[in-house]
Each structure stands twice: as structure tokens, then as C-alpha cells.
Amino acid sequence: MLQKPRGTRDFLPDEMEARRHVELKLRDVARCYGYREVCTPEFEDLELFTMRSGEGIIEEMYVFEDKGGRKLALRPEITAAVIRMYINEAKVAPKPLRWCYFADCFRYERPQKGRYRQFWQFGVELIGADTAAADAETIMLASDMLNATGVRYELKVGHLSFMKNLVKDLEPAMQRRVRAHLDKKDYDGLNATLESLNRMDLAASLTALVNTRDLVEAFEIAGAIPEKERFEQTIGSLDAAGVKYSLNFGIARGLDYYTGMVFEGFAENLGAENQILGGGTYRLAHLFGGDDVASCGFAIGFDRVMVSLGDIQPAVVPVVGLVCTIEGRTRVLVVAKSLRDAGIRTEMDLMGRGLGAQLAHASKTANFAIVIGKREAESGQVTIKNLLTAEQKTVDLAAAIAEVRAFGPG
RNA sequence: GCCGGGGUGGGGUAGUUGGUCAUCCUAGAGGAUUGUGGAUCCUCCGACCCGGGUUCGAAUCUCGGCCCCGGCCCCA
Incomplete structure (x- = not known):
């Protein structure tokens, strides 16, 4: 059987929902501070990274040559690319620029707890503000973002x-x-x-x-x-x-492009790889051929935050399982469309199961069953059953939709 | 790149002084049950990480590789 590449992960729906849940919290805080999302290429000229960090980092990157003989690298981080982008596209934009990103990065390193070869960073870059207020706001943003996730x-x-x-x-x-x-x-x-x-x-x-x-x-x-x-x-x-x-005052932040204020965040319950945030003021633009510009930014190690948070209770959302008999087969499609048009997650039987089996399946995957049988097909009503309480009633479709919509946590 | 611990159906496991058809739980599919689910019972599906070696015989011993977990190094 084929294995996934070392240091990569598959994410099943439960985990993706948890990740999106946390990601949205980070996005929301960044948005409230005025940060707007940018996106840069997954791979860049190798030079972009060696210019900044030296040839030594080639050992720790995914480096390859394309069919045109260009030396490229999967991005090991995003700050360099964002500054390159700033010089290429946005030098004359009104300052300061507030840009954020949520993207995957790649490093060829030995995997261990909280360290993967493909990992996600949520980062922000504040470009063109060279003041104490800028430094302070960036740290405040970092603090608010981590607080929003609930990580300790x-x-x-x-x-x-x-x-x-x-x-x-x-x-x-x-x-x-x-x-x-x-x-x-x-x-x-x-x-x-x-x-x-x-x-x-x-x-x-x-x-x-x-x-x-x-x-x-x-x-x-x-x-x-x-x-x-x-x-x-x-x-x-x-x-x-x-x-x-x-x-x-012992924070060294690795390489030399940091110019002054630096900050780092450490999660309480991780192992050796417990740093979940790093940032500070820096100057990079001159390396890429631009006028130099003072910047301040940080990146959050998203995967480590998720590891630290552990299991997250999934959000409770209403799900309707449609159950029908042979006589209801035509009308159930109309009902399904109405429910979906109303924004309700709706699933129906695709396995040709009998009524009892459909209901059994719905009880595992849905909160409500809506039954469309011979009686409902003739009367134009639907039978809605709350699968938690087992209460059941036959009502108009509009009333059933209202009941599903009223469903929520607590 | 280094050190240590691991790898048995989708998930969790039993079995390693070499020896019947590899255990059990769970999940999945079907049935008992063609207008009402969660229970129960039955059936089915499905695994020894890969490769070499030793042997009459390897999940078990051995070598190499791959991958996972923890740590070192590094961490832009």
C-alpha cells in the first residue's frame, strides 16, 4: 500500500472542521485589526530564500529544478515571499500595509511532535510603519489571536x-x-x-x-x-x-534580519517543539532590490496550536436525513431541494435501503429524519422526527424547515 | 544526520521458547424486519509495513529499507 510522504498528514472531516474552526478565529481577529489576506506562490526561486538566510538552508528545504532548469524551492516560510510581493506589486500602496496569510510551508526536517514537513502558518506583516505604536500593535494582535484560539x-x-x-x-x-x-x-x-x-x-x-x-x-x-x-x-x-x-532579552530569533524588538510564544503543554509564535521587527526589502522598508510581523505555528488545543468539540449543526418509501421517491427530491435551498444540510438514501434501514442510518448521521412515504406524498405534508427525542409529527414542509432551523446547541 | 521505542483488517487489539484456518472488540455492507432508528441475533467484508536471509515451515529469528512516536541537532 502506498504511504503518504514522510512528515505529511491526512486530515479527515472531523479534524478539518476543527482546523477550520480555529482558523476562522484567527482570521476574524486579524480582520478586526485591518489585516487583509494575500497569497503568494507555493514555490519560489531558490534564491529568494538563500538571499535571506544563506546557502545553509538548502539542506532544510525541498529544492528542485523545473523542466526549464530553474532552481526552485517549496516555501519554508512566507515572510520573504510577502516582502518580494510587496516590492513587485505594492511599493506605492499607502502605508502602512497590513497583510496576513494562512498557508502551508515545507521544511525537510526530521518529524517529531509538533513538527511536520508540511505545516501551516498563520502570519501577518505590517509593512512601512517604523514606530513603537506599530511594534506594540503587532504584539497586541499576536496576543489577541492566540487568546482567541483558547491555547494556553x-x-x-x-x-x-x-x-x-x-x-x-x-x-x-x-x-x-x-x-x-x-x-x-x-x-x-x-x-x-x-x-x-x-x-x-x-x-x-x-x-x-x-x-x-x-x-x-x-x-x-x-x-x-x-x-x-x-x-x-x-x-x-x-x-x-x-x-x-x-x-x-535572551531571545535571539535565529537569523540576522530582525532589527530590534522580537517576541515569541510558547504553548504550555507541548514537548520539545513548543514554540507556537515568533516575530519581530525586520528589514528585508533591500535584499530583494527594493527601497528598504521597516516591517514588523509574526507567524503562528498553526499545527502546534492544534496539537496544544487537543480535541475540540465539533459545532452542533442541524442535519436532516430524508427517508422515503417507493411512493415518496419523486416528492423526496422536491423536498430535498427545498431544504437545501433553505441552507439546511440534507442527505437522502442512495443505497436503495428499506425504510427501517434508512432511519437507522439517519440516526447515526443526522439530528432529524424527514419521512416521505405514500401518506406524505398524497397529503403534501412531511413527517419530521427528532432523532434525539424520538418525537414525531406530520406538518407542512415550511413548519418542518422552521423546526430544523430552530435546532442548535443547548 | 544521530539515539531510543514501535509497525497485525478502516480504528483498537490477542498471538513473538518458529508449527492447524491468525484472536477479540469496533466500524462498514447485507439479513431476521417493504411505514419508523439506537437493542439482540446471524452472514459477509477486511490485516501480519516492504524486501532479502535462515528454516521442512517465519507475524514470531536475522539483515536492510520505509513509515510512525519520543528525544538530539536545527528551527529562517
């Missing part, structure tokens, strides 16, 4: 300038190495690196910076950073808006 999570907000300021005298390669140590809380490695550089004087302040959760203390440790006022404003706005977060 922790939000961490930081800023790259604090750490950069401490290590600014080191070689760029050494700066990255130090940040990598701190990101992993690898203090032995940190000390070894600093010792080899003869800069053990930095050890205490770096460690203190990564561990502090206090803004004033962070400024004292890191010294004068140029974005001090803006970050204070950002944090002040978050507090004023009642956003729940903690400060964390």
Missing part, C-alpha cells in the same frame, strides 16, 4: 539591541556564537568562548541580561542603546493595553 501559552518580548550592545566589540562571527550560546542557555559554552577571546569581563553582564525580567535592570546592564525610548514606549503600550507577557 506564554508570550516573551525582547529586543536584540541589548545583547548586541554588550557584544558590539566582538567580531560578527563571535557575536553570533555568543548569542547562540545564550539562546540555548549554554553557559559552559559561553564561558569557553569568552575565555578564548579573553573577554571574561562580559560573562557576568551577559548572563545577568538573559536572566533579568525587568526593563530598568536590563537598561542598567546593557548600557545606552539607541532604541531605548522606543522600546520603553512599546512596553508602556503593552502594559496599558493589558497584554500579558514577560520580558526576555
Whole structure:
């Protein structure tokens, strides 16, 4: 038997309904903040991703050559594509742009809990606003979106300038190495690196910076950073808006295109792969040949949110199972059309079953059975049966439709 | 790429000191029941991940591969 490719999943209807349910909540919050959906190609020139992240990421992507010999890659994330699109299509649109997307991405990695080779991201990009208000609103949006899903999570907000300021005298390669140590809380490695550089004087302040959760203390440790006022404003706005977060100056956010404020979200009940959100301010446009533009955005790891949420109660919707006898076969089609025109999910027998068997089937798949037999065909009425209560009555079709429509949770 | 645990009908399982027709539950189809469902009973459908090896004989032992789960690495 053929298996699906490694790290991919099939979604049955129950799961798709749960996913759409959560997706709609995310969409709704983004819409309320003024974000409009965009869509970019599933695959792009390989260069789009290597420009941004270096050749190393080829190992972690689905890379292929098309019949014209072009080097392409399935998108491993969407931010780069959105900025490319902005430069191609929307440079002169009024700023700021608020764009969002919900789309699948592909990474060639070893699957584990919450990590798949095809996975979905819900992301937003705020393009062209370079202010504390923009930074704060983006974090507020992230917080509201995660809250809307019901996932339990922790939000961490930081800023790259604090750490950069401490290590600014080191070689760029050494700066990255130090940040990598701190990101992993690898203090032995940190000390070894600093010792080899003869800069053990930095050890205490770096460690203190990564561990502090206090803004004033962070400024004292890191010294004068140029974005001090803006970050204070950002944090002040978050507090004023009642956003729940903690400060964390150890967030490194992987690569270098993040410029300042960064934030991450972690779900409480996942395993090693517990990060469900990541974002910050960044500048990418210059890489793709555009005038540089300040941007701020984040992406939510949709699949991890779903794993964290666990089983979701499906929405209760009315379903009608039509049941008919031979005499009712013609009229049942008319009734089916009326029900469907009224927006009611309606299913009828396609198996040639007898009345009892049709009803048995309806009891498993529907909330109501509507019976069209000889009597109903002659009288022009229908018999509607509530399959939960077993109550049954013969009424006009309009009355039956009204009863089905009145059905709902609780 | 690395470490550990796994893979038996659609789902869940029994069976692994090698030996009848591979167990049971559930789901699905049909019937007992051609104007009323959920119960019961009967019938049917349907599996040893793939390939090589050892053997008279492999679900069971062995080797390789694939896939799943957890972790490492990485995480743009």
C-alpha cells in the first residue's frame, strides 16, 4: 500500500472542521485589526530564500529544478515571499500595509511532535510603519489571536539591541556564537568562548541580561542603546493595553534580519517543539532590490496550536436525513431541494435501503429524519422526527424547515 | 544526520521458547424486519509495513529499507 510522504498528514472531516474552526478565529481577529489576506506562490526561486538566510538552508528545504532548469524551492516560510510581493506589486500602496496569510510551508526536517514537513502558518506583516505604536500593535494582535484560539501559552518580548550592545566589540562571527550560546542557555559554552577571546569581563553582564525580567535592570546592564525610548514606549503600550507577557532579552530569533524588538510564544503543554509564535521587527526589502522598508510581523505555528488545543468539540449543526418509501421517491427530491435551498444540510438514501434501514442510518448521521412515504406524498405534508427525542409529527414542509432551523446547541 | 521505542483488517487489539484456518472488540455492507432508528441475533467484508536471509515451515529469528512516536541537532 502506498504511504503518504514522510512528515505529511491526512486530515479527515472531523479534524478539518476543527482546523477550520480555529482558523476562522484567527482570521476574524486579524480582520478586526485591518489585516487583509494575500497569497503568494507555493514555490519560489531558490534564491529568494538563500538571499535571506544563506546557502545553509538548502539542506532544510525541498529544492528542485523545473523542466526549464530553474532552481526552485517549496516555501519554508512566507515572510520573504510577502516582502518580494510587496516590492513587485505594492511599493506605492499607502502605508502602512497590513497583510496576513494562512498557508502551508515545507521544511525537510526530521518529524517529531509538533513538527511536520508540511505545516501551516498563520502570519501577518505590517509593512512601512517604523514606530513603537506599530511594534506594540503587532504584539497586541499576536496576543489577541492566540487568546482567541483558547491555547494556553506564554508570550516573551525582547529586543536584540541589548545583547548586541554588550557584544558590539566582538567580531560578527563571535557575536553570533555568543548569542547562540545564550539562546540555548549554554553557559559552559559561553564561558569557553569568552575565555578564548579573553573577554571574561562580559560573562557576568551577559548572563545577568538573559536572566533579568525587568526593563530598568536590563537598561542598567546593557548600557545606552539607541532604541531605548522606543522600546520603553512599546512596553508602556503593552502594559496599558493589558497584554500579558514577560520580558526576555535572551531571545535571539535565529537569523540576522530582525532589527530590534522580537517576541515569541510558547504553548504550555507541548514537548520539545513548543514554540507556537515568533516575530519581530525586520528589514528585508533591500535584499530583494527594493527601497528598504521597516516591517514588523509574526507567524503562528498553526499545527502546534492544534496539537496544544487537543480535541475540540465539533459545532452542533442541524442535519436532516430524508427517508422515503417507493411512493415518496419523486416528492423526496422536491423536498430535498427545498431544504437545501433553505441552507439546511440534507442527505437522502442512495443505497436503495428499506425504510427501517434508512432511519437507522439517519440516526447515526443526522439530528432529524424527514419521512416521505405514500401518506406524505398524497397529503403534501412531511413527517419530521427528532432523532434525539424520538418525537414525531406530520406538518407542512415550511413548519418542518422552521423546526430544523430552530435546532442548535443547548 | 544521530539515539531510543514501535509497525497485525478502516480504528483498537490477542498471538513473538518458529508449527492447524491468525484472536477479540469496533466500524462498514447485507439479513431476521417493504411505514419508523439506537437493542439482540446471524452472514459477509477486511490485516501480519516492504524486501532479502535462515528454516521442512517465519507475524514470531536475522539483515536492510520505509513509515510512525519520543528525544538530539536545527528551527529562517
